[in-house]
Amino acid sequence: MTPALNPISLLFASIFTSNILLANFLGMCSFISISKDMKSSNGLGLAVTMVLTVTTAVNWLILQMLQTLGLVYLRYIVFIIVIAAVVQMLEMIIDRVSQTLYMNLGIFLPLITVNCAILGVSLFMEIRNYSFIQSVVYGLGSGLGWWLAIMALSAIRKKVEKAPVPPGLKGAGITMIIIGFMAMAFIGFGGMLQVQ
Amino acid sequence: MSDVDTRPGAILKNNLWTSNPIFMQVLGICSALAVTNLLTNTAIMTIGVTFVTGFSNLTVSLMKKFMPRKVRMMVQTLIIAFYVIIVDIVLKAYLPEISRNLGPYVGLIITNCIIMGRAEAFAQSNDPIPSLWDGVTSGLGYMGVLMVIAVFRELLGFGTLFGYQILPDAFVPWTIMVMPPSAFFLLGIIIWAGKTAMNREGAPA
Numbered sequence: 001m002t003p004a005l006n007p008i009s010l011l012f013a014s015i016f017t018s019n020i021l022l023a024n025f026l027g028m029c030s031f032i033s034i035s036k037d038m039k040s041s042n043g044l045g046l047a048v049t050m051v052l053t054v055t056t057a058v059n060w061l062i063l064q065m066l067q068t069l070g071l072v073y074l075r076y077i078v079f080i081i082v083i084a085a086v087v088q089m090l091e092m093i094i095d096r097v098s099q100t101l102y103m104n105l106g107i108f109l110p111l112i113t114v115n116c117a118i119l120g121v122s123l124f125m126e127i128r129n130y131s132f133i134q135s136v137v138y139g140l141g142s143g144l145g146w147w148l149a150i151m152a153l154s155a156i157r158k159k160v161e162k163a164p165v166p167p168g169l170k171g172a173g174i175t176m177i178i179i180g181f182m183a184m185a186f187i188g189f190g191g192m193l194q195v196q
Numbered sequence: 197m198s199d200v201d202t203r204p205g206a207i208l209k210n211n212l213w214t215s216n217p218i219f220m221q222v223l224g225i226c227s228a229l230a231v232t233n234l235l236t237n238t239a240i241m242t243i244g245v246t247f248v249t250g251f252s253n254l255t256v257s258l259m260k261k262f263m264p265r266k267v268r269m270m271v272q273t274l275i276i277a278f279y280v281i282i283v284d285i286v287l288k289a290y291l292p293e294i295s296r297n298l299g300p301y302v303g304l305i306i307t308n309c310i311i312m313g314r315a316e317a318f319a320q321s322n323d324p325i326p327s328l329w330d331g332v333t334s335g336l337g338y339m340g341v342l343m344v345i346a347v348f349r350e351l352l353g354f355g356t357l358f359g360y361q362i363l364p365d366a367f368v369p370w371t372i373m374v375m376p377p378s379a380f381f382l383l384g385i386i387i388w389a390g391k392t393a394m395n396r397e398g399a400p401a
Contacts, residue, residue, distance in 0.1 A: 123300030180380030
């Protein structure tokens with residue numbers, strides 16, 4: 001059964017109230033290592049948004065096929081392969097279409113295959129029984145939410161770099177605490193709408 | 197072979213403390229933080245991760261001679277996915293309740309950076325048995341930190357441990373501990389404590 005959800009509210013919910021990163025902890029690894037630099041954060045955010053939208057759509061179609069064949073237990077392997085293939089294809093397409101974009105995104109695309117957010121969104125889509133439109137919107141919204149979060153964090157980290165932080169807390173420690181505050185701020189959006 | 201110390205004791209100390217996957221390398225926290233609000237979930241999840249890390253390391257190490265370098269990432273991912281499917285099916289069969297609670301996070305063990313990281317950094321260039329040991333101890337290092345976080349979150353958030361009432365009824369649960377931000381705060385504090393202790397020891401942080 002597909003949940004009755006307005007795609008627009010789903011889009012906002014996936015960006016703000018149930019942000020894939022701050023509420024579901026997905027995509028943390030690259031989030032922490034890349035957010036040191038704002039320009040790369042922007043590039044990676046764009047790449048993640050693109051890949052998420054495409055892979056969620058493709059994985060939805062594939063999942064329907066697996067369900068009719070009764071092979072749902074194979075979904076992890078199939079999803080991972082789809083993600084790797086989509087990333088590869090996107091890389092080739094971007095290379096053809098726009099050289100400047102390729103220069104900016106090139107190094108990030110391979111990183112995305114192992115970004116947990118991508119696989120996570122596909123798995124959430126499966127568990128919550130989204131329809132095709134809902135899945136695409138959810139993928140897009142999660143990507144935008146991830147992008148928003150990484151840009152915000154890299155901007156904050158720039159400021160914190162100059163702050164006197166205890167030596168043991170430098171680097172990863174203070175970053176985790178900043179993310180904690182960001183997560184609290186995003187919980188504030190929760191009053192607007194709640195989507196499960 | 198490689199410049200890594202492959203004696204079992206050295207591997208143990210390395211993975212549990214000096215280069216603990218979580219607080220020294222900040223790896224694999226993706227799927228980790230989400231499950232730490234209940235101790236039982238955390239225990240099951242980390243046992244799953246330990247199992248997958250150990251056996252995928254063993255398999256990668258056994259197959260390293262036949263694996264073309266170019267496609268090794270893909271092959272490693274498939275090996276990991278294979279073990280994760282086993283964990284998923286076993287959980288669904290014997291612990292359906294917990295499997296439902298963990299939801300997508302079991303599948304997300306595949307993209308856990310620790311497993312891939314150990315396969316790349318250790319199993320690729322070492323013999324099968326040390327690789328298995330390395331994987332298991334990495335998993336245990338990961339388990340240790342997550343259990344600590346889970347103890348705090350469950351105790352303060354629900355007043356229970358493993359579902360048993362510990363704190364008296366008069367205790368007001370801290371709702372924040374159940375919500376996502378507390379996981380970040382606690383991990384930040386644990387990283388802080390770990391690094392400070394290490395600096396005291398004089399090891400380069």
